[in-house]
Amino acid sequence: MDTLSLEERGRILNRMTEIRFAKYGKSTSTEDLRRYRAEERELAQRYLEGLPRILVARCPSCGEPVHMTIDTFGLDGIWWHVFGPDRSPQACIHYRVTLGALDLQGHTPDEASARATFEIETGPEAPYVVPRLMEAPGARLVLHSLPIAEGRYRAYLMTYFADPPAPSSEGHQPWLRREFLYLDNGHESRKHCTDHWDFDLAHWLDRKPPVVAWLDQQGKLQWSTAEECPYLGAPARCKALLIRGGQVVEREPR
Numbered sequence: 001m002d003t004l005s006l007e008e009r010g011r012i013l014n015r016m017t018e019i020r021f022a023k024y025g026k027s028t029s030t031e032d033l034r035r036y037r038a039e040e041r042e043l044a045q046r047y048l049e050g051l052p053r054i055l056v057a058r059c060p061s062c063g064e065p066v067h068m069t070i071d072t073f074g075l076d077g078i079w080w081h082v083f084g085p086d087r088s089p090q091a092c093i094h095y096r097v098t099l100g101a102l103d104l105q106g107h108t109p110d111e112a113s114a115r116a117t118f119e120i121e122t123g124p125e126a127p128y129v130v131p132r133l134m135e136a137p138g139a140r141l142v143l144h145s146l147p148i149a150e151g152r153y154r155a156y157l158m159t160y161f162a163d164p165p166a167p168s169s170e171g172h173q174p175w176l177r178r179e180f181l182y183l184d185n186g187h188e189s190r191k192h193c194t195d196h197w198d199f200d201l202a203h204w205l206d207r208k209p210p211v212v213a214w215l216d217q218q219g220k221l222q223w224s225t226a227e228e229c230p231y232l233g234a235p236a237r238c239k240a241l242l243i244r245g246g247q248v249v250e251r252e253p254r
Contacts, residue, residue, distance in 0.1 A: 004050030009073055012047045016040060016078070044078060048085055051077075055219050056089075056098060057142040057159035064092040065219070066159055074149045075112040075243065080120045080176060087174055096136075096160040100175030101127050103154045103236045110246045111149070120243040121176060124253060125236035127156040128197040129204050133172060134211065138163035141204070142221065143214040143231050156231065197254045199238050202226035 004012070019036045022028065028036075048069065057066040068089045071079035078084050089098070102122035112120065127143060134141065144157045157175070168182040172193045179192045198204075204212045205226040213221040214229055226232060240251040 002050070003052050004047070004073075006073055009047065009050070009077070012043050013077060016043050016047075019043075044085075047077065048079065051079060054146060055215070056144050056146075056157045057161075057215060058219065058221055059092050059094050059161055060140045060142065060213060060221060061094045061138070061161060061163040062092050064094075066091045066095060066098070068098065068157075070146070070155075072146065072148050075109050075120060075153075078118075080112075081118040082121050082176060082178055083118070084176070087176065093165045094138075094161040094163045096133065096162055096166055097172045097174050097180075098157055098159045099123070099128075099130065099172065100158065101125055101156040101236075102148070102241070103156065104241070104248070105153055107152050108246070109153075109243050109248065112243055112246045121178070122241045122243060123175065124197065124199075124238045124240055126199055126238055127158055127201060127231050128199045128238075129158070129201065129212070130160075130172065130195045131198055132195050133160045134204070136162040136166040136170065139166070139211065141212045143201075143212065143229075145231065194254055197238075199253075201229065201232055205229050205232075 019040050023033055023036050051069045051071050053067050053069050055065055056068045058064070059066070066089050068087065071077040101124050103125040129141060133139060139160065139162045142159045142161070144159070146155050148155050169184060171180055171182060172195065173180040179190045181188055181190055183189070201212070205224070210223045213223050214231060216222050237250065238253050240253060242249040242251060
């Protein structure tokens, strides 16, 4: 399926909003409810399959790319929902998780109030490192950033790898989600991590041998020093942000 246009995305989300209100109307019959739910599933599938598929990292061990489907149009889509669809990419065995931060760049995300009856946990506005994930043998981190809503906001993505592969039980929930699933003795388990965020990227960039790289515009890994890295020094809030109905709530950083 081709990538959605902004107009088509808007029509899909508008119709999903209409259905959400119609489902709970006083005159809604069981048959109406069944029909609304079927249409809602179809629209959600069209929306998700039409989102841009973006290169966010490249494995430092095997060179395999990591592509993620991301709603770069704005914050009013269900992709951003804290309980939204699975965002985990298809990746190599060394891939662990992609975390993120969203710099609102001084803007109020008022577009999220029009349709969003859900919450968005964007994390802080600045990129960071989770020290626990870097303690795994062969752990390395790849940084990347991309514009959201035609540059109104900027997303920072931090993708973790480990070689040898790390146990899934020692992972972390992906960006925007509250928990992640893993197998424990063959049984599906859930976990919510509250790891410390380290915003001192220079400390990690200057390690020898290098453990942090960043993805350049050609999709190549750059193993540079802190002086050369483009992700240092940008003024941004280090507090965790929660967006609810277009309003931003600040929380203390981890």
